[in-house]
Amino acid sequence: MGTTVPNTSGTGSTGRRHRVREEALAEILRTGRRLLVEEGPSAVTLRAIAREMGMTAPGLYRYYASHRDLVQALTSHLYEELAAALTEARERRPAAEPGQRLREVCRELRHWARTHPREFGLLFAKPVTDADTAPGAAAHDPSWRFGGVLLELMVQLWHRGGIRPPAGLDPAWLAQLEEVREHLTGEPVPLEILYVFVSCWARLYGAVAVEVFGHLDFALTDAEPLFEHTLHGILTELGEPTDSP
Amino acid sequence: MGTTVPNTSGTGSTGRRHRVREEALAEILRTGRRLLVEEGPSAVTLRAIAREMGMTAPGLYRYYASHRDLVQALTSHLYEELAAALTEARERRPAAEPGQRLREVCRELRHWARTHPREFGLLFAKPVTDADTAPGAAAHDPSWRFGGVLLELMVQLWHRGGIRPPAGLDPAWLAQLEEVREHLTGEPVPLEILYVFVSCWARLYGAVAVEVFGHLDFALTDAEPLFEHTLHGILTELGEPTDSP
């Protein structure tokens, strides 16, 4: 390989070099996001980003190998931000019981989606993911930092014994879940919990996506009642007592 | 205006002219769809369609005013196709009770989505719909030909008295629903039915979208158990007795 390896550690001037590069990377993502938010996903182009940064498009290839890679980096960043928001919501009332905390986390998901519709669209409206999400290649995936927040709380609910998963689960499904069990959390989650987790996630996703993607614009100007109704259903499915929908 | 108005009716040679034009319009959509299915949404370009048809891109402007219009026409066409598939599923067993027919329709929705993932993505993964879906501008919209199929069956279920909508509905939501009530079906649907309709649609959408968009690839290779579980939950919410999930 090359004779000189970049001095990534240390405080020398290479450290500065490294820092400048990191700052450039951050500015690219910052600019890309601003374009996404202000003008939509189709405005996130290499040329536009470079233009905003006062440079030319080919220069960006020093930082990302392709436009696709850049958008993917932006996507990962947004997943982490969402995960942080959910975590923050979970920690809002640390003493509360898991059901209450889960409720807060779900509400935060909706809130984040509503206040960041373009970002939510980028993350969750992916038309047929063309590749590379093979079963088992989970948790490392940044897209599961946020899913873990939900799962953890469900595990806690399970510890309290509240969850009564339905009997007679499909054996084929259980076999599939087993395969990814330990990828998601440290401790051995019972398969039934993963079952309700996936089910509840689909339900939560449906309620939020349907609202944010505008599928209900024909009927509703405020989808909060729908969401609370859904949330009530989810918590009921988790064996959690809730107030009226 | 012009002195000669195209002879749209009649069997004269203008009728032939008209027929040729219709055929061209159909071929454009056919070609666009083939590109969508085989190479994804980004491949549906004016130039590619024209190329496949043995002509040049500007010629297409004789048929559609813009690329956006063309894609929108394709979208409408797909909505109608989906509506036809759901209707066909509904009529599969005309004598069955509404609950069974609704189940068939839901399964057909999933089946269509799985066998036409690119089309489903085009219809339902729309990132923030940039405009023009104002509340009340419903039923004429082709996107509600298929929703009507679901709603009609729910109305029938209501006639049988099976649906027990939750009490204490949010008044704000009821007021919103009232506004679109008669747009959707001929008869006066009680608002509570619209309530459960929207709720069930969100749930159904979540289950199907989560599967087709690949959000479950990390965990599942076969999402059918999840779907049947969801379907069970939906029918239960509609007060319909079902077999085990």
Added chain:
DNA sequence: TTGGTAAAGTTAACGCCTATAACTTTAGCC
């Protein structure tokens, strides 16, 4: 039958985009 006319389709061009190649400048390191 023949001319007028409007539709259908063409080429040429503009400005946007991703991406590559070849070049210049800059800045760290020995």
Added chain:
DNA sequence: GGCTAAAGTTATAGGCGTTAACTTTACCAA
């Protein structure tokens, strides 16, 4: 202070939507 690699440049190729100006085609009416 010179070597070297990174950062950023211009130039270029090819694809895209879209418009303008042109040619061809086919209908219809005098």
